[in-house]
Amino acid sequence: MFTGIVTGVGRLAGRMPRDGDLRLEIATGSLPFEAPQLGESIAVNGVCLTVIAFDAERFHADASTETLALTTLGALADGAPVNLERALRADDRLGGHLVSGHVDGLGRVEAIVPDARAQRWRFSAAPALLRYVAKKGSICVDGVSLTVNAVDADGFEVALIPHTVAHTAFAATGVGDAVNLEVDLVARYVERLLADRAGPPAA
Structure with a gap:
């Protein structure tokens, strides 16, 4: 983890x-x-x-x-x-969120807009992934734990503070680049539990 x-x-x-x-x-x-x-x-x-x-x-x-x-x-x-x-050790601080390192799919940088000292980044993603993305939830983009500021049918937005840009590969990432996405583990397990509770589809 x-x-x-x-x-x-x-x-x-x-x-x-x-x-x-x-x-x-x-x-x-x-x-x-x-x-x-x-x-x-x-x-x-x-x-x-x-x-x-x-x-x-x-x-x-x-x-x-x-x-x-x-x-x-x-x-x-x-x-x-x-x-x-x-990898996370048992005595480490959990500063971001639990990430498995199992990428769910790809996204793409659609826009980078200055927002005071930060930057607002917008990513596109497939609907199959966006169903797991929630406003103020967590998502992992190229290995970076980020908070979702907005999400719609076509993509989601996050804010990157100057420290994040300066100390990650985002400093060399631009509009049009593909990125690895891993959705929140909790969202995946909740969907599976709800699907089991619903039972098999009617004949």
């Missing part, structure tokens, strides 16, 4: 094709990377990846065909900045 509080910005240092999928090399950049372990989970732009090799400044992780199809990782250019977060 993760919190959506990005703790470092790294970059895609390399991509190696492996029998139809990819092995990614991620330079850790500003991520605190003390005592890494083989098999630990790191969120890369909101995608939970497993560390299969590492040194003091980078790690390698495999991206399956499913991951490449449902996220932006397969389209990243070499050198592209990426948001990084190591």
